[in-house]
Amino acid sequence: MKILLVYSLYNSKTLLKPLNTPEEINFGISYIASLLEKDGHSIRLLVLSSHFLQKSLNLTDKIINEFQPRLIGFTSVASEYPFILKIAKHVRKHHPEIYMVVGGTHVSLNPGKVIESLFDAICVGEGEHPMRDLVFQLENGIQPSGIANMWIKKGNYIEKNFPRPFLKDLDSLPFPNRNMWFEWIEEIPEARFSILLGRGCPFLCTYCCNHALRKLAEGKYVRFRSPNNILEEIRYLHENNPEKREYFFEVETFNVNSEWIFDLCEKLESFNDTLESPLEYGTNFRIGARSDFDNMFSAFAQANIRNLTVGLESGSERVRKEILKRNYSNDDIILMVKSARKHNLNICFQNMIGLPGEREEDFLETIRINRICQPDTYNLNIFFPYPGTELAHHCKEMGLMNNPIDSRMERTIPVLELPSFPIKRIRKRCIWFEYDVYKGKTPIIKLLLGTFRRKMIYFNPVLYNTMGKMPILRKAKKILRRLVE
Secondary structure, eight states, X not given: OEEEEEXXXXXXXXXXSOBSOGGGOOHXXXXXXXXXXXXXXXXXXXXXXXXXXXXXXXXXXXXXXHHOOSEXXXXXXXXXXXXXXXXXXXXXXXXXXXXXEEESHHHHHOHHHHTTSXXXXXXXXXXXXXXXXXXXXHHTTXXXXXXXXXXXXXXXXXXXXXXXXXXXXXXXXXXXXXXXGGGGBXXXXXXXXXXXXXXXXXXXXXXXXXHHHTTSSSSOSSEEOOHHHHHHHHHHHHHHOTTOOEXXXXXXXXXXXXXXXXXXXXXXXXXXXXXXXXXXXXXXXXXXXXXXXXXXXXXXXXXXXXXXXXXXXXXXXHIIIIIIOOOOOHHHHHHHHXXXXXXXXXXXXXXXXXXTTOOHHHHHHHHHHHHHHOOSEEEEEEOOOOTTSHHHHHHHHTTTTSSOOOOTTTTTSOOOOBTTBOHHHHHHHHHTHXXXXXXXXXXXXXXXXXXXXXXXXXXXXXXXXXXXXXXXXXXXHHHHHHHHO
């Protein structure tokens, strides 16, 4: 059977090549695609940009007319759902014979609202085997029914099927389909592949939806692939893409199971010993209170895991403990960075600003810890209240979400007017963050040009959204980037 899978994003500047790197692929539909292809079905991917609505509708028609799918599977996060709904409405009007199903985090956390829309079925929770069952029934002329994890429309009746337990053996899935993404990627030379190591997170951070997702089904929520299975995928990717020298291990929290970590590191080291030039790896790393970083980082260095993305989130211990439920001290952070430097590991700090209950003096602590630690790279994201998270519920209780929230450019522009930290001040702190952190450590001209670039592009939505449409602005952006670099 022919199946079209649809993925969308907003912050792309072109429609035909909306992605910059293979690292941006969506693993959910990639695993679904590989499992369905294993069964002999024909899969086509459509990547749309919600920044280009009419062009996206035209492209959707073009792909449907060329491919003639029997089923379209959509995936959606909260910020993309209104756009996905417009695409589905267009498909229903112009191609009513096509069966449509939607899944993803937003759907799983809001099934009652989503099922009221025009989709034929929705998937609540993990989607590989429910999609496999749905395709089997459609292909065999069976009216879809009785599929665990699926809510299915039958006229005016909605069949709400029971959830199936979380998939226990992640090794049982074929490797994700990456090939279907390549036509949508305007790849930069230094781009790296991502490899999904596991699913689920044991922690309860209030800005994350894991606490809600873990309640969707029975069974073990935090699961990891075996080191042997991971290494098999690395070997496969290396053989088919020998020019790629770096991989990123995508997982909610890498350092949960020490025995698993040391086993994986040993296997990565042994594999690198067989290569003329060793591969380099990066991953997400969670700071733990009074952790033994030294032994773990020594194993990382031996395995050539060189790049760690660390969720600092806030430099304020009060914000981390009272608002985010992240319990570690600033001394733990500094100790972790010192140990990483000892083993020549690179650190990328993930920072947040604009959290409900955050004060400007709290963010000054974030600047201070970054300034002490001097991370090699950083990300600064503005808090966005994702539906289904504890903090979004808290925002509603505080009266911060009485007005509609603009989901465009999520985490890039402030959307909440905090009594203790006004939008105007949040904007200013974002613009000057890099300057405040690296002043005296980085050439002043580079810092000032970077500050100017952020002010003119990333914090001016009108200009930001026009960058992909006007060649002169694209050229200006490239010039600014070269000046900064």
